Amino acid sequence: MKYLRFLLVSLVLFVFQACGEKPVDVSVELPPTPTFETNEDIKLTTPQPGDVLSGSISVKGEAKGFWFFEAQLDVEIVDEKGNLIAKTFASSMEDWMTTDFVPFEAYFGVLDFGESKEGKLILKKANASGLPENDASFEIPVKFGN
Numbered sequence: 743m744k745y746l747r748f749l750l751v752s753l754v755l756f757v758f759q760a761c762g763e764k765p766v767d768v769s770v771e772l773p774p775t776p777t778f779e780t781n782e783d784i785k786l787t788t789p790q791p792g793d794v795l796s797g798s799i800s801v802k803g804e805a806k807g808f809w810f811f812e813a814q815l816d817v818e819i820v821d822e823k824g825n826l827i828a829k830t831f832a833s834s835m836e837d838w839m840t841t842d843f844v845p846f847e848a849y850f851g852v853l854d855f856g857e858s859k860e861g862k863l864i865l866k867k868a869n870a871s872g873l874p875e876n877d878a879s880f881e882i883p884v885k886f887g888n
Contacts, residue, residue, distance in 0.1 A: 783809060784865060784880040785843065795819070795855075796887030801832060801848040801863065807840040809878070811868030817848045818866065819884070821858035828853050832865070855886035 786803040789795060801817055809815050814831040821827055832848035855861075860883065867878035 781880055783867075783878070786865070786880070786882065789863060789882070789884055791882040792885065794885045794887040795853075795863075798852055799850040801850075801865075802846070803865075804843040804845050805832075805834075805865070807834075807838045807842060807844050809865075809867045810834050810838040810844065810846075811870045813838045815846065815868045816866040817850075818864045819850065819853065819861060820864060821855070821861040821886075827855060827858070827861065855888055858886055860885045 783806045784803060785805075786801075788800060788802050799819075805815060813834040816829065817832050818829045819827045828850050830848050830850055832846040835845040835847060838844050862881045863884050864879055864881040867876070869876045869878075
């Protein structure tokens with residue numbers, strides 16, 4: 743009798759389970775992963791190669807800590823002939839005294855690119871020693887919107 747009761751209860755539970763609500767497929771679309779223009783020491787988030795620079799310009803990314811000196815590295819914009827249009831510095835957003843990647847930000851006000859239509863954004867490793875063997879730079883081509 744106990745066996746029959748157990749079997750009956752199991753059957754009822756199975757039927758209730760089978761007749762319950764079907765699972766709902768909940769798909770979440772994640773935002774795209776930001777792309778980086780990168781080398782072994784720099785990951786540039788913005789701008790990207792070929793981007794049009796206009797208005798005030800924000801430069802963001804990550805650099806290895808040894809690219810900074812006193813938490814800064816140089817950022818330049820040059821025209822297609824290599825003439826300097828503007829120069830500023832990027833500031834590290836975290837402790838820069840590490841060999842790991844450190845986020846940085848730099849800002850340029852509204853710039854006058856003159857007749858130039860394209861050029862380069864250049865990040866320069868801080869080189870407090872002034873020794874040529876410690877120089878390094880990272881550059882991407884950009885376009886200018888006036």
